Amino acid sequence: TTGLFTYDPGFVSTASCSSTITFIDGDEGVLKYRGHDIADLAENNSFTAVIYLLLYGELPSSEQHKKFLLKIQESSKVSEQVTNVIKAFPKTAHPMSILVACFANLSASYHETHGNNVNGEDLDFGISAIAQVPAIVAMIYRHINNQEFTNANNKLSYSENFLNMIFGSAVNNTLFVKALDKIFTLHADHEQNASTAAVRLVGSAGSNLFASLSAGVATLWGPAHGGANEAVINMLKEIEQSGDVDRFIEKAKDDKDPFKLMGFGHRVYKNYDPRALILKDACHEILSKLEQNNELLEIAKKLEEIALKDEYFITRKLYPNVDFYSGIIMNAIGIPSSMFTPIFALARTTGWVAQWYEMVNDKETKICRPRQLYLGK
Numbered sequence: 001t002t003g004l005f006t007y008d009p010g011f012v013s014t015a016s017c018s019s020t021i022t023f024i025d026g027d028e029g030v031l032k033y034r035g036h037d038i039a040d041l042a043e044n045n046s047f048t049a050v051i052y053l054l055l056y057g058e059l060p061s062s063e064q065h066k067k068f069l070l071k072i073q074e075s076s077k078v079s080e081q082v083t084n085v086i087k088a089f090p091k092t093a094h095p096m097s098i099l100v101a102c103f104a105n106l107s108a109s110y111h112e113t114h115g116n117n118v119n120g121e122d123l124d125f126g127i128s129a130i131a132q133v134p135a136i137v138a139m140i141y142r143h144i145n146n147q148e149f150t151n152a153n154n155k156l157s158y159s160e161n162f163l164n165m166i167f168g169s170a171v172n173n174t175l176f177v178k179a180l181d182k183i184f185t186l187h188a189d190h191e192q193n194a195s196t197a198a199v200r201l202v203g204s205a206g207s208n209l210f211a212s213l214s215a216g217v218a219t220l221w222g223p224a225h226g227g228a229n230e231a232v233i234n235m236l237k238e239i240e241q242s243g244d245v246d247r248f249i250e251k252a253k254d255d256k257d258p259f260k261l262m263g264f265g266h267r268v269y270k271n272y273d274p275r276a277l278i279l280k281d282a283c284h285e286i287l288s289k290l291e292q293n294n295e296l297l298e299i300a301k302k303l304e305e306i307a308l309k310d311e312y313f314i315t316r317k318l319y320p321n322v323d324f325y326s327g328i329i330m331n332a333i334g335i336p337s338s339m340f341t342p343i344f345a346l347a348r349t350t351g352w353v354a355q356w357y358e359m360v361n362d363k364e365t366k367i368c369r370p371r372q373l374y375l376g377k
């Protein structure tokens with residue numbers, strides 16, 4: 001049941017819980033949200049319709065979608081307290097450290113009015129987190145870049161509004177908006193990854209939603225997890241400079257060298273991450289329409305081509321994951337790499353919220369309490 005850890009003979013501890021939200025088949029490279037295939041959702045649905053699906057279990061009718069958009073707009077205002085938290089950080093702070101603090105501040109406000117009463121019935125708290133996070137991430141970006149905050153424009157869609165708040169003016173570029181909607185959808189949930197497991201673990205102790213989200217952000221920040229997208233683009237730019245792809249491949253294979261090929265490998269996928277396939281095509285689409293030089297895309301494709309023929313990667317079933325191509329698209333849109341992981345967190349807030357409510361409302365939930373393999377005397 002939810003939150004229990006079990007040991008398998010290989011002494012690899014796996015957190016296991018029951019869920020109806022996301023399904024992954026790591027061997028076949030399959031990902032489904034509430035039974036809907038990710039490729040179909042990314043191609044044919046807005047991100048707000050996918051948020052609705054993850055929260056309520058079904059895709060919305062147009063009437064339900066309209067009402068839901070209104071609800072998101074009504075709960076998107078960021079409090080003065082959170083604004084002051086952002087302003088209190090030095091401009092040199094990593095945006096993920098500021099986002100951790102923003103959710104922590106929201107947990108204080110929740111606790112002031114609700115104490116330790118964790119409320120699994122009222123989805124409004126979760127919707128308010130999902131509604132506020134684009135503005136919070138945009139404010140963090142503008143704070144560290146010494147720019148005035150931009151007001152939300154609720155006439156725009158969720159993704160368009162985010163771009164408007166980041167860049168400070170309406171980005172009337174449907175190509176960018178569609179690409180960002182797709183990126184949000186592909187990053188929204190992913191079963192029991194490290195950050196979602198952290199959200200469930202913290203929530204299973206009775207901590208409120210916002211405190212659990214703060215733990216999720218802190219976990220996603222790590223370069224082995226959500227921080228990989230920023231590391232991928234830095235790696236591609238390094239390869240572009242050095243012009244020597246093979247050296248990076250050899251470094252990644254050298255077990256004496258801690259360097260890993262960023263954006264490659266996965267705890268679950270031992271096949272191509274379906275999200276990477278969708279993002280690879282989206283890269284093509286956006287770069288060719290922008291007639292932008294796709295040097296980084298060419299390097300990524302060359303890296304992939306060499307790695308997928310290399311014994312080391314083949315025997316270890318290492319394939320591109322969601323982070324391998326996402327940064328190239330965000331780079332093309334003009335988003336700096338320091339914001340890639342906060343954007344991942346923005347999208348994953350939906351999955352964390354859905355999973356937290358599922359856990360809190362599961363009568364079987366017990367506090368998550370991993371055991372250890374004692375190797376001492």
Ligand code: SDX
Pocket residue numbers: 189190192193194223224225226228252253255259260261262263264265266267268316318321322323
């Ligand atoms: C995300 O869990 C999720 O669902 C996460 C995520 C989500 O949506 O929430 O999908 C998002 O976090 C994607 C992963 C992003 N991280 C990276 O791209 C960083 C680079 N990748 C690696 O750090 C690594 O692949 C991990 C952390 C993702 C997985 O590491 P594991 O569990 O150690 O991988 P493994 O057990 O499959 O490794 C088997 C072997 C080991 O070598 P040997 O000991 O057998 O000699 O493969 C090696 C590893 O060292 N290996 C790599 C490698 N990844 C694994 N070698 C070189 N480059 C790599 N990228």
